[in-house]
Amino acid sequence: MEVQQEVARAPATQLSKTRGGNRWRRDLTGWGFMLPFMVVYALFLIWPVILMIKYSFTNKSLVGTGGSQFLGFENYARLFSDPDFWSSLWHTVWFTILSTPPLVILALIFAMLTNRVIRGQWIFRFSFFAPFVLPVSVVALIWWYMMYSPGFGLIDGTLGRIFGSSSSLASIPWLTSTKTAMISIVITTVWWTLGFNFVLYLAGLQEIPRELYDAAAVDGAGAWAQARWITIPLLKRTTLLVLALQILASLKIFDQIYIMTSGGPDFSTRPIIEYFYDQGFTSYRIGFASAVSVVYFLIILAASIAWFVLSRRREETA
Amino acid sequence: MEAEAPQRLTRIPKEQKGPSRRSRLGSTLNYIVLSILAAAWLTPLAWAVDTALKPESETTITPITWDSSNFNLGAFKEVIDAGNILRWYGNSALVSIVVTAGVVILASLAAYALSRIPFRGRTVLFWVILAGLMIPPQVLILPLFAEMQIFGFVNTYQGIILPQLASALAVFILKVFFDGIPHELEESALVDGASRLRIYWQIWMPLARPALAAVAIFTFVTSWNYFIWPLVVVTSTNMMTIPLGLQAVQSAFGVHYAQIMASAVLGGLPLLVAFIFFQRQIVEGIANTGLKG
Incomplete structure (x- = not known):
């Protein structure tokens, strides 16, 4: 029992010794958990908002390949x-x-x-x-x-x-x-x-x-x-x-x-x-x-x- | 509950005395008024079912009548035989299930990190997601469509599904829920050397079951009923979901009232049945998330 606990604890104590490494690891884990949602969120919420604002200053059309012109306001x-x-x-x-x-x-x-x-x-x-x-x-x-x-x-x-x-x-x-x-x-x-x-x-x-x-x-x-x-x-x-x-x-x-x-x-x-x-x-x-x-x-x-x-x-x- | 019981008991003798007749009259009146209102509220649904069961020739006669010389299921049979509605059920089921699973997984991972892992940048990310709560999806239909053209996702399942996964609301609800659970659990598990992924999966997911159920039910209903985005991104009849297909149904059947109502009844049935089974969860889910917001 005691031995097992010792073993399980080892990585944790090691990490807290090198505080910098611990922090980086925590950041990495945090961003890892966020990543799947943030990819979808960036692609289908943030990017469309930016596109919408950008398009609103142009004469972009849904058809035709002609590039859109900047029109200002x-x-x-x-x-x-x-x-x-x-x-x-x-x-x-x-x-x-x-x-x-x-x-x-x-x-x-x-x-x-x-x-x-x-x-x-x-x-x-x-x-x-x-x-x-x-x-x-x-x-x-x-x-x-x-x-x-x-x-x-x-x-x-x-x-x-x-x-x-x-x-x-x-x-x-x-x-x-x-x-x-x-x-x-x-x-x-x-x-x-x-x-x-x-x-x-x-x-x-x-x-x-x-x-x-x-x-x-x-x-x-x-x-x-x-x-x-x-x-x-x-x-x-x-x-x-x-x-x-x-x-x-x-x-x-x-x-x-x-x-x-x-x-x-x-x-x-x-x-x-x-x-x-x-x-x-x-x-x-x-x-x-x-x-x-x-x-x-x-x-x-x-x-x-x-x-x-x-x-x-x-x-x-x- | 237990605290309430003696109170009820003490009220019984009081009702037998003076003011009892008035209050009993009041509660009878209350029942009557409510029953009339409830009946009125269900009337449009009853009329739709009634019409769907009539022969087509009797659907538009005046003076109107609830009765029919020959109630039958012919209209339902024709609608189902035409085939489209089954295909739309399939599309709706596929889209709603994938969206629900995706939202629950993505949002719970993000909410866990935002609530429990003190990583750098988390405050900024939280505000970015919070800002997303204020963006109604309707305003993004034009740029999203342009995006789908770039990806080649117009008229595909990916095209219908992907934008629905970016649910800031689900992240927000789950984060609030996680915030309410004591920290000690997390710390003792970490001390025991469990990985974050294991903690998330083995401790938090079971604990969060009620919140996850609420998010899942809402995501499913919203997705099943979602109209404007499928309207934009779907361009062929066989990719339509139920709400979209029904809306075009009169062009398929011509104006055949019995068949249109049969389609409406069939389109509404799955969620009505689900609602009967999940009434408590749905109602509580609205009450909890709504009141917190």
């Missing part, structure tokens, strides 16, 4: 005077403004109702969260074809059964009218992604000690007063997190819109990501499209940093 100047850039940026912001409040408030209400259930809670958890695990195209196909179709879609069809099929409510062109297309996308998105916020809120609710409610009940506080004075204030941290994650997620809107309306009708729903996707892959203007992605990236970055700083400050004061 011309792409940027051009995009800031491009009404399509501004309108698609606005659609992304507008979608965020429309989708964030229902996704936060409904998730909170659903979670508060579900948290009060003791038996069979999992059924409700399942119902509200299930859509979130579906691929976007499944969600889009269901809503596009069978919910929003004028006349026989479930929404118009149900309205038709209530108000009569000749009623104008029975043929609302949900996705094909500039008035309703964005709202329709928002409704679908709320249905699809509410479950994520719901689960965050449910976890937050379960950390609130039951004693608080019992004490409040003894003092005669009803359900509403308990929600107003206990639940909502104690969920402040969760709400800030949900809000931040939701705003960042909504700013990345693309998939549902691309599938359901392709940005139409008449470009009225085209978000900023689709704008640079179109510019790059349909018009082959990689240089210009890269400039748009850079500007969009800076907006996201500003939002993330703002959140980071705010949450740090909160933690310090707390």
